[in-house]
Every structure is written in C-alpha cells, then in structure tokens.
Amino acid sequence: MKISESRYSKCMYFSSNALARRMEKLANESWKKVDLSPSHAYLLMIVIEDPGVQPGVLSGEMQLTPSTVTRLIEKLEEKKLLIRTTVGKITNVYPTPKAKQMFPKLKECVHDFFNAYAKVLGKEESLKLLKSMHKLADKLPS
Amino acid sequence: MKISESRYSKCMYFSSNALARRMEKLANESWKKVDLSPSHAYLLMIVIEDPGVQPGVLSGEMQLTPSTVTRLIEKLEEKKLLIRTTVGKITNVYPTPKAKQMFPKLKECVHDFFNAYAKVLGKEESLKLLKSMHKLADKLPS
DNA sequence: AAAAGTTATTTGTATATACAAATAATAATA
C-alpha cells in the first residue's frame, strides 16, 4: 500500500516515520558491504575524520542522545574499529588502523546510498525535500 | 545543534530519521492525554472506525509489519481496549466499549498534534512537505 | 577549602520496530 493512500497520510508523525523506515531500509542495503548499520557507519566516519572526538560532540552531530552514542561506540569497540580513552570526565574516541583502512569503503557506501535515492527522486527534488525537512525539524524541540 | 548544521544533513537517511524522531517526540506529548503512543492510538482509531478489521489490513494501512501489528494489538488487548476473535486463519479485531468511549479524546489528540506542528511550520508549508515526502516514499520499496 | 552546582559519560531498563521461522488454515493443482 502506498503511504499517500493510507488514511493517516496527512499526519506528519505517520508520514515522517514511514519515510524514515523506508529510508533506513534502503540505507541498510547500501551499508551491507561494510557490515555496519548506517548509524554505526556515520559515527565511525566522524571518528575517523576527527580522531579524539568526544561522545557529547558525536551526540550533537548525530542528533542522538548521549546514551545511544555510548551504545553505538560500545559495539564499534567490540568490532575493534575504535577505542576510548578516559581522563577525568572526558572521553576521547579514536579510530583503530582497521577503521582507517575501511574509510574508502565507507565513503563508497555513502555514495551508493546517495545514488540509490537520487535515482528514485532526482537530485534536484531530493535537495528540495531535504531543505524543507530541515526547515521543519530545526524548529522542533530536539 | 540544528539538524541542518550537522555534517550529515545532506543525507536523506540521516535527515529523515532525525525529523521522524522529533516528530515522534512531539506526537508523544500530544497523545499523553490518553496514555497511548501515537502508533497504538492510530491503530485503535482504525479499529474503532472499522470494527472487525484484520491484522493484515492494519499492517498495510499503518505501514508496519504484521509482527509489529500483532505486538501493538497485544498491548491494547492488555489495556482492555480491544479484543481479537480468531476463526480459521482469520483474525478480527474489535474495539471494547471502553475504547469506543475514548474516541472523542483520541480525535482531540490528533487535532492537538496537528496544531502543534502547523503552528511551527504553517499549514500550507506542512502540506507541501507532506506531499513531497509521499512522492519519495511511495517510490521506495516498502 | 567546603559545599553546592554543573557537566560528561555510562548504566539499567523500556520502547517500537523488524526479520525469520513457526503454525495453521485455505486454495490450487495434479
């Protein structure tokens, strides 16, 4: 069934969640290559680009709560893709060599994913949609 | 931090999920009155409007998997808001009197929520956004 | 310098959701 045909299509809660779920699914496909969920992959990329970044910063950048970030980090640590060092109340997160090696592949996934949805909606239209989503989201309490 | 300022704001996965989470939070507020999550409330409203509706239909209408629908129904059954009858492989879901009584309140919540985000974005703009979200989502595999 | 407040992070627990497999019933085919 099409989302636009559901009786709740006019509800922003319903539509934004349905869209997000479909996007997530598409993204999962694109990131299968590296055996990571999109969230894990994004966090990892930030850490590779900004070695030593703190969980709090990751939380802001990824728009996820601190506790969720901790959980993501834990999993990536298990996979030997990053490490944490803690001094006082400050934690710094660093990529392992294994993670750094993965970087090109990670970027490939970003690209694959972008192509996947640009093919469906077109670049122009995609950007316009992104813009209006931000316009709304930025006004909502986080 | 604003979503539009995150380094991944140009990613549709990231932005649609971030928007959905904020919307969900706003919606949770609006549905607190009836002590239900938006999904539970929507499912309940469909059942009140279409007594006897089958889980499979609910699944299509709500864009959720059958298993998720089963879980939502279970919870609403616990709350004595609906009941299931099963004949053969067909299950029918019916509202209890308690649920029917709640209907006006449920609709109030829908209204509250609509106002909450229309106030932020404006009616016109909201509808436009909804339309483009559907345009994209309807083209994605469900 | 002690007390009170603030900040950064983690932990315990709960949620909504999905996937894959299991069940069971019905329909189609040989």
Add this chain to the structure above:
DNA sequence: TATTATTATTTGTATATACAAATAACTTTT
C-alpha cells in the same frame, strides 16, 4: 482426493533508540 503452494497470523529473537538514574569530575560560590 492427496499433495503442493499460498496466505494470515503469531512467536522468538534482535535492533536502534530513549529516558531516568547513577557516577564521577570539574567549576563556582560562599
């Protein structure tokens, strides 16, 4: 009619996420 395929639903398990409380460290005020 017996077998096979399809359909509807549930169950077991796993996921990403959040909230609230706990820790622990640092900062400000008194």
